[in-house]
Amino acid sequence: MDLCQWAAEFDDTQPVEYEPVGTNAGPYKVLCKYSNGVNLVMRDDGWDGGLKTGSCSFRIEGDQGWVETGDATVIESSGNIKPMLRPTESASLALVNHIEDLLRSIKTRQFPRASAGAAANSHIACHAAFIAFQRCKKLTWDPAKGKFTNDDIANRMRSRALREPWRA
Amino acid sequence: MQQTTQPGPAPQPPKPKPPTPSAEFQEGDIPSMDAAALIGILTDAGSREFRKAKACQRISELGAKEAVPALAALLGNEHLSTYARYGLEPIADPSADEALRAGMSMLKGNLLIGVINSIGKRRDALAIPALAKMIYGVDANVARAAAAALGSIGGVSAMKEIQRALSKTKGMTRMAVADAGLVCAERLLAEDRREQALILYASLSVIDIPKPARLAAMSGIIREETSLGRPH
Numbered sequence: 001m002d003l004c005q006w007a008a009e010f011d012d013t014q015p016v017e018y019e020p021v022g023t024n025a026g027p028y029k030v031l032c033k034y035s036n037g038v039n040l041v042m043r044d045d046g047w048d049g050g051l052k053t054g055s056c057s058f059r060i061e062g063d064q065g066w067v068e069t070g071d072a073t074v075i076e077s078s079g080n081i082k083p084m085l086r087p088t089e090s091a092s093l094a095l096v097n098h099i100e101d102l103l104r105s106i107k108t109r110q111f112p113r114a115s116a117g118a119a120a121n122s123h124i125a126c127h128a129a130f131i132a133f134q135r136c137k138k139l140t141w142d143p144a145k146g147k148f149t150n151d152d153i154a155n156r157m158r159s160r161a162l163r164e165p166w167r168a
Numbered sequence: 169m170q171q172t173t174q175p176g177p178a179p180q181p182p183k184p185k186p187p188t189p190s191a192e193f194q195e196g197d198i199p200s201m202d203a204a205a206l207i208g209i210l211t212d213a214g215s216r217e218f219r220k221a222k223a224c225q226r227i228s229e230l231g232a233k234e235a236v237p238a239l240a241a242l243l244g245n246e247h248l249s250t251y252a253r254y255g256l257e258p259i260a261d262p263s264a265d266e267a268l269r270a271g272m273s274m275l276k277g278n279l280l281i282g283v284i285n286s287i288g289k290r291r292d293a294l295a296i297p298a299l300a301k302m303i304y305g306v307d308a309n310v311a312r313a314a315a316a317a318l319g320s321i322g323g324v325s326a327m328k329e330i331q332r333a334l335s336k337t338k339g340m341t342r343m344a345v346a347d348a349g350l351v352c353a354e355r356l357l358a359e360d361r362r363e364q365a366l367i368l369y370a371s372l373s374v375i376d377i378p379k380p381a382r383l384a385a386m387s388g389i390i391r392e393e394t395s396l397g398r399p400h
Contacts, residue, residue, distance in 0.1 A: 152231065153229045153231075159257070160254050161251075161285075162282075163250045165278045165282065167288070167316060
């Protein structure tokens with residue numbers, strides 16, 4: 001999810017629509033839409049069926065082709081994009097790169113690529129999608145207010161009491 | 169065509185289906201029950217704890233104010249207090265605040281802390297006097313929870329209690345009060361009470377305030393005073 005938000009340049013917000021499909025039949029998916037019309041599809045069963053691209057797979061489809069990857073450091077794409085693909089790195093390097101990026105951000109006083117805000121927005125979108133799945137209905141979301149605009153029950157599901165003595 | 173520098177992992181087997189819980193731990197028709205039926209579960213001495221917990225969760229979705237007395241009765245139950253608060257927190261009616269405030273005077277230890285946390289989450293300004301007293305109580309964990317709740321509630325009354333407590337507390341409780349002051353200042357800024365927020369930041373910037381909070385307060389002052397949107 002975080003990579004989808006990053007690729008679509010939506011690190012600072014969340015989708016505004018969440019429509020669950022197949023919630024009682026499975027595998028299910030949630031069709032999401034950003035405010036500018038970009039569509040995001042969350043799928044219970046990944047993207048390529050055989051999980052060739054590994055866990056957390058995601059696929060970007062545009063006007064002129066598609067590209068798909070995941071945690072297995074494999075990239076698949078439509079034919080016109082293949083010449084532009086660069087060799088991938090080992091999965092273990094991703095963690096090293098995150099640490100290096102954090103140190104760079106401290107040095108340069110800039111946000112890391114995976115900032116706290118970007119992570120929070122990704123998680124909020126996932127929770128909103130799961131609430132739509134639980135409610136079995138299309139929900140609309142106001143990212144600025146952090147509220148659903150068409151369902152009171154969904155709004156009451158946004159938070160729950162924490163087990164004592166914990167607090168947020 | 170695929171581009172790889174290392175072989176990918178072997179294809180994963182399909183996800184195993186989760187085991188079916190025993191009858192004792194199945195919610196049955198609770199997700200579709202109305203408030204009256206759910207209250208019936210909560211008030212039935214023969215209901216199992218699992219069903220009562222699930223009923224509290226369903227009540228939280230419905231936001232049913234008629235369930236407040238039944239939920240309030242569970243606040244002192246060691247196993248179900250969290251679930252009672254789960255049900256109470258989203259109920260918009262003031263009776264939920266009254267139930268939590270009443271719980272403050274009856275509970276101790278972690279159950280009291282849970283109720284204080286819920287009061288802070290609901291931002292119940294009527295609880296400010298009671299919370300302010302608790303900062304000076306003998307239970308340090310309760311004192312810290314009370315301070316945090318004051319910060320969450322925010323507003324000028326909470327701000328004054330936090331400022332007072334800064335000079336009367338020490339150690340970890342003082343750190344909690346200072347943390348609460350930072351949260352309160354953010355609340356004041358969000359409510360366009362910039363002047364009060366800056367006063368609170370100034371209170372938190374003096375030399376004997378714990379360093380992490382002091383630096384955060386000074387950062388807040390710098391951010392606000394250098395903001396292009398500041399009043400001239």
